[in-house]
Amino acid sequence: MTKKVSLEVDLGPLHLKNPIMPASGTFDVMCTLLNENELNKLGAVVPKSIAFKGREGNPEPRTCETDCGLLNAVGVPSKGVEYFIKEELPLLKKANKIIIVSLLGDSVEDFCNLAGYLNKVEEISALEINLSCPNLNNGIPFGVNEDKLYELIINIKKNSSKPIIAKLSPNVSDIKKMALSVQNAGAEIITISNTFMGMAIDVDKQLPRLGNKIGGLSGPAIRPIVVRMIWEIAQVIDIPMIGVGGICCAEDAIEMFLAGASAVQVGSANFSNPYVMLEIINEIKEYLIRKKYSSIRDIIGLVRR
Amino acid sequence: MLTKGKIIKQVNLNNNYYRIKIKAPQIAKEAKPGQFVMLSKWKINEIFLKRPFSFYKIESNLGTFDILYKKIGKGTKILAESKIGDLVELIGPLGNGFKIPKNTHNIAIVARGIGIATLMPLILESKQKGIGVYSFISAQTENLLLYSDKIESISRETFYTTDDGSKGAKGKVTNFLEKVLKRIVIDVVYTCGSKRLTKHIRDLQKTYNFLSFVSLEEHMACGIGACKGCVHKTKDGYKRVCKEGPVFPVEEVIFND
Numbered sequence: 001m002t003k004k005v006s007l008e009v010d011l012g013p014l015h016l017k018n019p020i021m022p023a024s025g026t027f028d029v030m031c032t033l034l035n036e037n038e039l040n041k042l043g044a045v046v047p048k049s050i051a052f053k054g055r056e057g058n059p060e061p062r063t064c065e066t067d068c069g070l071l072n073a074v075g076v077p078s079k080g081v082e083y084f085i086k087e088e089l090p091l092l093k094k095a096n097k098i099i100i101v102s103l104l105g106d107s108v109e110d111f112c113n114l115a116g117y118l119n120k121v122e123e124i125s126a127l128e129i130n131l132s133c134p135n136l137n138n139g140i141p142f143g144v145n146e147d148k149l150y151e152l153i154i155n156i157k158k159n160s161s162k163p164i165i166a167k168l169s170p171n172v173s174d175i176k177k178m179a180l181s182v183q184n185a186g187a188e189i190i191t192i193s194n195t196f197m198g199m200a201i202d203v204d205k206q207l208p209r210l211g212n213k214i215g216g217l218s219g220p221a222i223r224p225i226v227v228r229m230i231w232e233i234a235q236v237i238d239i240p241m242i243g244v245g246g247i248c249c250a251e252d253a254i255e256m257f258l259a260g261a262s263a264v265q266v267g268s269a270n271f272s273n274p275y276v277m278l279e280i281i282n283e284i285k286e287y288l289i290r291k292k293y294s295s296i297r298d299i300i301g302l303v304r305r
Numbered sequence: 306m307l308t309k310g311k312i313i314k315q316v317n318l319n320n321n322y323y324r325i326k327i328k329a330p331q332i333a334k335e336a337k338p339g340q341f342v343m344l345s346k347w348k349i350n351e352i353f354l355k356r357p358f359s360f361y362k363i364e365s366n367l368g369t370f371d372i373l374y375k376k377i378g379k380g381t382k383i384l385a386e387s388k389i390g391d392l393v394e395l396i397g398p399l400g401n402g403f404k405i406p407k408n409t410h411n412i413a414i415v416a417r418g419i420g421i422a423t424l425m426p427l428i429l430e431s432k433q434k435g436i437g438v439y440s441f442i443s444a445q446t447e448n449l450l451l452y453s454d455k456i457e458s459i460s461r462e463t464f465y466t467t468d469d470g471s472k473g474a475k476g477k478v479t480n481f482l483e484k485v486l487k488r489i490v491i492d493v494v495y496t497c498g499s500k501r502l503t504k505h506i507r508d509l510q511k512t513y514n515f516l517s518f519v520s521l522e523e524h525m526a527c528g529i530g531a532c533k534g535c536v537h538k539t540k541d542g543y544k545r546v547c548k549e550g551p552v553f554p555v556e557e558v559i560f561n562d
Binding site for chain 1: 345350352353355394396524527528529530531532533534535536542543548561
């Protein structure tokens with residue numbers, strides 16, 4: 001007999017049937033191997049960041065595998081918001097009830113225009129603000145400066161009534177300050193973290209391995225740093241958190257729940273195993289049964305003390 | 306699709322070159338020349354990503370396919386140490402394969418070294434269709450001209466160049482292509498991987514009238530189009546090698562110098 005356990009979580013104003021979703025940039029509804037039924041099993045879907053106008057992205061090579069990780073400088077190619085609404089959104093609507101749209105801008109005005117534009121789109125459940133893409137020169141100031149972060153979120157809130165998720169940059173000296181800043185500005189949810197700035201060099205060619213020279217590191221290598229950040233932020237904020245960074249299996253996800261995350265995103269592990277999110281959902285249920293919990297809510301922040 | 310495959314044969318051809326036969330009926334049934342699979346024979350905590358491999362031979366009736374590969378890194382080292390009966394995880398078949406346009410009478414294939422791995426199923430398919438195959442093969446040295454006997458047996462004419470002159474001539478293998486183009490109508494020229502050869506072919510296209518396709522190689526993370534990592538510059542902007550490719554018309558591809 002299968003025992004019932006609940007994976008339902010509340011993420012501020014969002015109610016998710018389970019806390020597992022893809023990380024932006026690692027999932028594309030136009031070419032996923034998951035069918036509609038499988039996509040509906042996820043807690044939410046999160047497409048790759050969109051920009052108002054189309055943008056090409058960085059020169060190749062854009063990726064380079066490192067020990068226990070992936071360095072990328074894809075640079076957020078986007079076909080723009082109109083293409084997104086016309087081509088991607090209809091597929092996302094079929095895929096899942098909860099659609100979290102990740103936004104990229106290069107100025108406060110740019111972010112606000114995009115947020116305002118998408119505010120009218122009923123099917124979008126929340127906006128995740130990409131504050132940290134390390135591959136864009138113009139993305140850096142928001143994520144690493146607490147005052148700029150505050151100003152940006154305040155202004156986005158003026159242009160959108162959707163729940164705002166601030167996806168913080170980890171490339172800062174004190175992540176707690178950044179978390180407090182976006183909470184004070186009215187963000188309903190925090191995503192922590194994005195990739196960590198890194199670099200790899202080909203010693204034969206004596207050249208950087210990425211076309212953009214520097215990139216963002218993801219994968220299992222960064223997970224302990226993210227777990228620490230979740231745990232630190234949980235001590236100082238009241239709003240819920242989505243943990244992301246290097247999750248490859250249920251145990252990795254559970255670490256983040258215990259540290260204080262209410263939901264998690266699975267990123268580059270989707271590249272190795274396109275079904276990994278579905279496997280994680282099932283394995284979390286098994287963990288809760290084994291540990292005699294009836295709900296995932298019971299373990300969120302257990303290690304916060 | 307994501308599926309398991311079983312290794313049923315592996316041969317060390319010479320030095321670091323291997324040929325492996327994998328039983329995976331669903332993939333073998335759908336695979337076409339020029340397509341590829343993402344493969345792992347390791348856990349995600351050993352090596353993070355799968356590796357792309359093109360099909361060297363497709364036997365859909367037997368439910369098998371072969372991969373020809375060079376042992377160069379951690380992943381191919383693990384693959385080279387495989388035993389018969391070992392399982393691999395596969396996603397595929399992926400990408401768009403080689404197209405043979407209607408009314409094609411003669412094709413040329415231009416390959417360097419391991420590049421023949423991608424082109425071999427195309428040669429076999431062309432032969433089956435009664436299309437004349439002219440092969441232009443180059444390598445560093447003679448023993449890296451892989452499966453030259455087989456290529457010769459299928460091709461109407463085969464030309465070799467080696468960097469050290471150990472077989473065929475030294476110099477550009479595309480010089481031989483030009484000589485053939487002067488006396489025979491070649492409808493399509495196919496090549497794989499080498500930027501230098503692709504550029505030579507593009508130069509020849511200006512003088513001789515033929516279609517031309519190149520199978521490109523790039524670092525891939527997902528292989529299915531999701532990560533946007535494996536792009537190559539084209540006349541229409543960046544395109545994903547795994548999704549829009551790996552085969553592109555030569556005239557569309559832009560190489561950075």
